[in-house]
Amino acid sequence: xxxxxxxxxxxxxxxxxxxxxxxxxxxxxxxxxxxxxxxxxxxxxxxxxxxxxxxxxxxxxxxxxxxxxxxxxxxxxxxxxxxxxxxxxxxxxxxxxxxxxxxxxxxxxxxxxxxxxxxxxxxxxxxxxxxxxxxxxxxxxxxxxxxxxxxxxxxxxxxxxxxxxxxxxxxxxxxxxxxxxxxxxxxxxxxxxxxxxxxxxxxxxxxxxxxxxxxxxxxxxxxxxxxxxxxxxxxxxxxxxxxxxxxxxxxxxxxxxxxxxxxxxxxxxxxxxxxxxxxxxxxxxxxxxxxxxxxxxxxxxxxxxxxxxxxxxxxxxxxxxxxxxxxxxxxx
Ligand SMILES: [Zn+2]
Numbered sequence: 094x095x096x097x098x099x100x101x102x103x104x105x106x107x108x109x110x111x112x113x114x115x116x117x118x119x120x121x122x123x124x125x126x127x128x129x130x131x132x133x134x135x136x137x138x139x140x141x142x143x144x145x146x147x148x149x150x151x152x153x154x155x156x157x158x159x160x161x162x163x164x165x166x167x168x169x170x171x172x173x174x175x176x177x178x179x180x181x182x183x184x185x186x187x188x189x190x191x192x193x194x195x196x197x198x199x200x201x202x203x204x205x206x207x208x209x210x211x212x213x214x215x216x217x218x219x220x221x222x223x224x225x226x227x228x229x230x231x232x233x234x235x236x237x238x239x240x241x242x243x244x245x246x247x248x249x250x251x252x253x254x255x256x257x258x259x260x261x262x263x264x265x266x267x268x269x270x271x272x273x274x275x276x277x278x279x280x281x282x283x284x285x286x287x288x289x290x291x292x293x294x295x296x297x298x299x300x301x302x303x304x305x306x307x308x309x310x311x312x313x314x315x316x317x318x319x320x321x322x323x324x325x326x327x328x329x330x331x332x333x334x335x336x337x338x339x340x341x342x343x344x345x346x347x348x349x350x351x352x353x354x355x356x357x358x359x360x361x362x363x364x365x366x367x368x369x370x371x372x373x374x375x376x377x378x379x380x381x382x383x384x385x386x387x388x389x390x391x392x393x394x395x396x397x398x399x400x401x402x403x404x405x406x407x408x409x410x411x412x413x414x415x416x417x418x419x420x421x422x423x424x425x
Contacts, residue, residue: 098393099382101424103417105186105403106179106367106378108311108334110230110260111210112192113370114175115158117143123170124161131161143373148292148343149262151373159195168209176217176225178371182379185417186407187225190258190286194232194243203246211253226408228286230258231274233266240274244281255408256284258311263293268300268307275305284308284408290315291345295322302331309334309406314345317353323360332363332406337385338376339369349388358395365403397425 117139124131133139145151162168172189179187189210196206207227214225229247231240247254257278259271268275268287275285287305290298291312298316301307302325313333316322326333337352339345346352357364366385371377376384386396404417 095386095391095393095396096383098396098425099379099386100183102397102400103183103185103404103420103424104378104382104400105188105365105407105409105417106184107188107309107332107365107403107406108190108336108367108369109175109187110190110192110370111172111175112159112162112195113155113374114178114372115162115171116174116372119170119174120158120161123163123167127161127163127167129161129163132157145342146344151343151370152261155370155373156195160199162196162206163201165205165209165212168206169213172210172213173216175371176213176221176223178377180221180223182377184378185223185420186404186409186413187223188228188255188407189225190228190230190260192230192232192260193247194235194239197243197246203243203250207247207250207253224409224413226255227253228256228258228284229254230260231271232261233259233270233288234262237271237274240271241277244274244277251281254283256286256308258286258288260288260311263288263291263297267293267297268305272304275307279306286311288312291340291343295319298322298326302326302329307331308408312336312340312345314340314353317356323362327361330363332365332402333357334365334367334406336367336369336374336381337388338371338381339374342374349384352385352389354385354399355389355391355395358391358398363402363406364399365406366399393425397421 217223285307286309287301288311289301309332311334
């Protein structure tokens with residue numbers, strides 16, 4: 094049974110927005126704790142709202158839900174809930190994005206957000222044995238100047254981040270808009286991630302790869318429209334963090350059979366499977382593997398390759414990668 098194999102395989106999750114793991118139950122509980130009124134009265138109303146047809150509709154709900162996150166304890170609870178869920182899917186390492194600007198712009202201090210997440214990460218390492226790296230993301234619908242402000246504001250925590258990311262509305266906000274900011278982040282020693290080619294054209298992936306010099310491309314679906322670009326990504330072995338159920342929810346694809354994961358594996362690309370915003374897109378990482386395998390007819394060997402890729406594409410030190418890869422051999 095492939096479900097058993099998927100469960101057994103140790104996995105890393107490399108494309109996860111911690112705010113996107115906000116389940117309606119927890120959202121309603123925190124709304125009550127913080128005495129905030131949500132536009133939905135019942136859990137059913139909330140679940141019904143978790144239904145959208147494109148990136149912008151999703152983002153509107155995503156930012157609305159975040160309003161109830163106010164205290165360090167809220168951010169701790171959010172992160173801890175995700176880590177427990179990840180453990181159930183045998184995730185052994187996580188590199189999670191978070192969006193500080195979405196919180197600071199509504200008056201929640203940077204430290205409240207970051208320290209709450211970090212406390213849960215520490216507990217996850219101690220009690221679940223899951224290692225986690227934090228990736229600070231810039232909101233691309235804001236200006237590069239806003240990004241520089243965040244970089245300054247976050248200075249006391251710089252040793253707590255492995256890298257930076259770029260997310261939110263992609264269309265009209267190409268990678269080059271943030272060229273100077275990313276140059277600075279490179280100088281500061283951060284790993285560079287960037288969402289590109291989810292809705293945006295292949296030229297955005299090219300910019301991220303060649304002009305920005307990213308270490309990892311998030312999504313990257315539309316690189317497949319440009320064979321020369323595919324060759325470059327293969328030769329450079331730049332990882333792609335694909336998110337199949339997210340692609341389906343946001344209508345990047347109409348059917349999971351259109352997911353590029355299999356074609357990317359067969360083209361020799363370092364592709365990984367991830368959940369993106371699992372509370373909103375109908376599944377955590379295990380379900381992403383299962384549904385993708387079923388839709389594309391992935392072989393056991395291809396599933397093992399995806400698990401291997403998740404660690405190879407991570408920012409873990411080489412010795413840790415080897416330890417996880419050895420565990421995959423044992424589990425397979
Ligand atoms: Zn994402």
